[in-house]
Amino acid sequence: MIYERICADELTLSDFELSARLKMPVGTLPENFEECKSALFAAAAPAFTAERARVRFLSDARAELCGRVLESRALAKALAGCDEALFLSATLGFGAERLLRRYAASSPSLHFVTDAIADALVEALCDAAEARVLSAEEHTARFSPGYADLPLSFVKDILEKTNAEKLLGVGLTDSYLAIPTKTVTAVIGIKTVPKGNEK
């Protein structure tokens, strides 16, 4: 089990991610960007937990992960060639959640921009987690419950596997939404060939 907190200032926001979330061209930023960013960075407590597990392929549309057999063609395809997977839960924490609630009630423009930065920040957190945990290994892209045919209910298994309730305080609603809402759960396939040795 890996658990780590990373200061928001150490994370690098992707221009492309920001552009997509802000719905603005790459390189342009709204006037209130710095105000929103500094409030968010002060409130957020980015942290992640990760745990490795074996992957068993039962067919091209079924794989066993966390002791659960998943009927997902997309996941089976995404993890093809992997014996192991990394389960990742990453969150910005409750301070960020409360800041977003506050802006939602007081200013839609601050809310929109801060929410967009928070989305980019949690993605940056996942990138950093991947880099720290899997730097020496070849791995697939992150695959999250709800993508394609991977059921959203698999969020619960990832949170349990990574002990996210206890370590990160992440809870789940009846409709499988993780709280704090700026939380990402994902599976990353780990290839057996070490980085550098691949063809």
Added chain:
Amino acid sequence: MKNILEILGKKRLYFDGATGTELEKLGLLSGETPEQMNLRAPEAVEALHRAYFEAGADVIKTNTFGANSLKHENYAEMIEAALGCASRARAGREDKFIAFDIGPTGKMLEPLGDLSFEGAVEIFAKSIRAAEGKGADLILIETMSDTYETKAAVIAAKENSSLPIFVTNVYDAGGKMLTGASPEVSAALLEGLGVSAFGMNCSLGPDKMAEILPRLADASSVPIIVNPNAGLPEVRDGVLSFTFSEEEFCAYMKEMAPYCAVMGGCCGTTPEYIRALRAATEGIPLLEKEEKGHTRVTSFAKIAEIGGSTVIIGERLNPTGKKKLKEALVGGNISYILEEAIKQQDAGAHVLDVNVGLPEIDEVEKMREVISAVQSVSDLPLQIDTADPSALAAAMRIYNGKPLVNSVNGSRESMDAVFPLVKKYGGTVIALTLDESGIPADADGRLKIAHRIIKEAGKYGISRKDIIVDPLALAISAQADSATVTLDTVRALAKEGIHTSLGVSNISFGLPRREIINSAFFAAALTAGLNAAIINPMSEAMMNVYFANEALTARDPSCEAYVAYAASLPEEDTHKGAPKSEKKSTAEDDPTNLFGAIVKGLRSSAGELAESLLKTEEPLAVINGYIIPALDEVGGRFERSEIYLPALLASAEAAREAFEAVKKRIPEEKSEAGALVLATVEGDMHDIGKNIVKVILESHGFRVYDLGRNVPAEKILDKVKETGARLVGLSALMTTTVPAMEKTIKLLREKAPFVKVTVGGAVMNPDYAKMIGADFYSADAMGALEVCKSFFGK
């Protein structure tokens, strides 16, 4: 059998260590939860308890951490089996104790999550009832990372058992709980709730807990529990282990021992650790706890301490004399209430008064709703202000923190109603110096009542530090010496070390330009020793007095707060009156006219400029001559991709502010473009898209009844019936919540066939919208605006 309370605090008690990791060694199966072993392999659980007793533990925790109705249907059976294991292990050890162990539910409580507070109380209550009378000596609520859930568990324990309650929360290395509480915040809350002992467990090793311990020890006189992990977890050769050996663990525990009435371990601590711990610390004397004199009220994250810097209690959430707030309370316009809360916090309030008392509303229900909503957007402690004991009880129960309670008075009826609630839920109480005979005319009479209230509170175990006396400011227009009497009483109370608070503005009732009197009286009361004041924090005159007083009394020693405040004020040459407005100029981005302020998205300027224009122009002329043309200009720029959504939203907010100013001058129906009910459907917590639609519509003069997120179909129907709105807007972001949208539309078709429904959200498209029976669909906020314009013929 001994009572653990007879020993607690006199002699150090020792808890056991880890349960889950130890049960893994004793045969926990893959996919099995530890508590399932109570039924499958009770002998293993019993053996673990016995091992801990033999290692020197005085108290063992039952294997019931996750045994609740949310996680296990057969929770009651598991609990009974667990207590059986513990009792058999304890047999013949009369000086040993069993703690019935309760862990978190795993769900987030509302308003952040979807488990109601009462739902959480009931889950804990079921487990506690299942354990009652089966051999436990105390209840241990442990590994809590959210103070609100802790409070739910403590209330369930108080209501369903007479056993002593111990609590341990989880802190991170920075000394915060995951939902934001510091050691001081959780200490104030738990002391208020009357638990027997509290402290920390899990997550950290003893090294980090040693850094947090002094803060807990200084915060309260309640005995402290420390149950750390054996350091941080790490995998060595494929086996989970922890960083500290028994010796390293004990080295830190020895440092903490003088302050800890109870010590033990959590993850990674085996019976060997507990044996070593007892041997290392048993000879270290336990420091006697002193009474701490902190008068603290808290939210879930912030403290307001009465007795140091003056505490500003924001008075704006009280409908007396506030027409708009009255309308918002009656009409269920929570957004307005929340905006008022945030404005007061931004203006410098330390506590927010919440009063929803109006004859036409159900005060109990409204109090619950408003308290919960305000706590979802503000982390300030709240002052619960009501004369209705049932509303007070409802609010104190669901309040997340230790509240300020306004108020009790010297009458028997009031004290009998309020003090039992403070005893049960915790709180600091404002005590008004009046009784059955009215308000004494002199300071002596008021002091006598204050003393009587403090004495009566003591009978309930409520400390004098949790009583703040309000010696009552009465209108000088009705009684000339009223200010003098009040100030004399403040002075006398301060001399006795009794904290005071005043509703300052009452002094000027009936007089013109009230701020002049209010600010002068406020300054005099501060000089007399006033500790807290209920004022309007948005009043510059009052805040001038506050910041100046802080600087003059060395509470702001480097004048830092004063300098920051002064810098936040408008420039001296322009701050007299609102900015001057010009006629619509040709300079479209000139922010000194209303048109330009809206185009530039300057919210506060737009409001002030609209107010200024309305002095010379008709309201409809302001709408048609400035607001609408500015919005058209912004809309055009957005269409041409000259500006983007953030700028569009800023302009919409500015236009909404201007509209608000106009609405004050004319009947609503003349300014209103149409009304609709808007909501994110049940199960969905995403509301950013819905909020964008809302501000765009409001900026164009539509009235939006915003029900928020996660809204059940029935509530939407009720609002339609109540308001007569002809259009409903529904939003959903998650595929899992689209069925809730369909259900809502079906219900509306059946019970309110006159209403039309427009839908939107990330998972929607025109075909899907048609399939679930919606009348209209829009892909974005500007599309929603077009739907509304066309529907209402604007």
